[in-house]
Amino acid sequence: MSEALVLRHDAGGICTLTLNRPAQRNAINRELFREFRAHIRDIEADGSEIGLIVVTGAGGHFCAGHDLKQAPHADALGWLRQEMLILERLTKLPQPVIAKVRGSCYTGGLEFALSADFIVCDASARFADTHGKWGLVPGWGLSQRLPRRVGQAKALEMMLTCQPYTGEQAAAMGLANYCVADDELDAKVSELAALILGNSRHSNAENKRLVYDTDGMALGAGLNHELMRNAGFDPAMRKKGEPIGNAKKAD
Template identity: 35%
Template sequence: MAYETIDFKADGPLARITLNRPDRLNSFTAQMHQELRDALSKLGDARVIVLTGAGRGFCAGQDLNDRAVAPGEAVDLGQTVENYWNPLIRTLTSLPQPVIARVNGVAAGAGANIALACDIVVAVKDAKFIQSFSALGLIPDSGGSWHLPRLVGQARALGLALTGEPITGEQAAEWGLIWKAVDGEWLDQEVDSIANKLAALPPLGLAAIKSIIRTSGSRTLDEELDLQRDEMRRLGFTEDYREGVAAFLEKRPAKFTGR
């Protein structure tokens, strides 16, 4: 597929995806959904994915012009969510690779919730996270109503969702909504540092960490302890674990193969 609304580069262990409609703050059309879905299915040997936006924003969510509704007409938003937004959030959260959101500006509506669905979010301090749904009589979709209370608690989740009040990247980091906020000139350095660090770590272990933490809310403590036992047993038999121990004892860099 030739991409017109995204830029996709898979460079060895790193895959970089840029939402590329800067004139529309990278808001989504059906075409962008299709192209992003295709890119996420062609990650090859990538061990880490970086998702960002072109220009001055990360993503403004749904491009309302792409599903324009004439006065008096109705549109099935549930079908849009089912066909496009839900599959995207499920893919981002279930990929074995860590996904880093590089938030370079405004992240609004579903665009904010795409960022929150990523595993690590690094934003510029003056970025804006906006739950803009209430102004249209809607709810925070794209995983928003699930992620928000788990990340910042019910009180702040309700405040953000009901008022639609923007918060900066710096405030989002202080609240625990995202991992880190940095000055704009340090954004690329910080994201690249994290991406390169993760790309050098054992991929099977990272995939297991992502999976177990993302699903822990569905288990009791006893169930979690049993799963931890099983995962430690499984990972302890991998070549990567043996390589990690050998490298530590021999005081040399480890070379992990994902086996």
């Protein structure tokens, strides 16, 4: 049997999904996307032991984008919609999602990373939207997610120039949450994961839901939504005022 195109590894409450076409810089073809979709469905169906998702790429790259060598699907628009919706389902998972980026994070790969809640990269990372070089337009959410993350002017700069940006530049513009030295990426993601997992999974999921559900709302509507759609206390709280999990009560 051929090796899986998306590898899954669960440990310590973390599910790591690794895009696994290193010889193609993890370029995304339909077979890889089908495997990724199956993993997302599995997590949705039975993810009670998972507190956090990490999406990364095998080898020295995150993802070079869509594999343009593959012929278009017979129902190109229908398949594109399926791809877009599965990335939206990744975003809507109750678990926080971290994109762990080394090397190329281009175009479709950038859209994958933007579907995560956090982007953590190292100095080798290069981010670019190259749709314009190929006469293409985004279909996996880049025109919506990129401006929300970096602002309209910077998003247009990235989209219209197609130039690459370093990891340091990505962090400076707010595209990446953190950029670290090449040999520190694993440790930084582990550090961030430990901080997240040390808090209530209930709170993490509900805070994430509230932020995304109210995106674009006027302040008054958002405040009302927060109050009326509030999920309340974590039932796992042992007693009022005592922290959850690994969190330590502040002095």
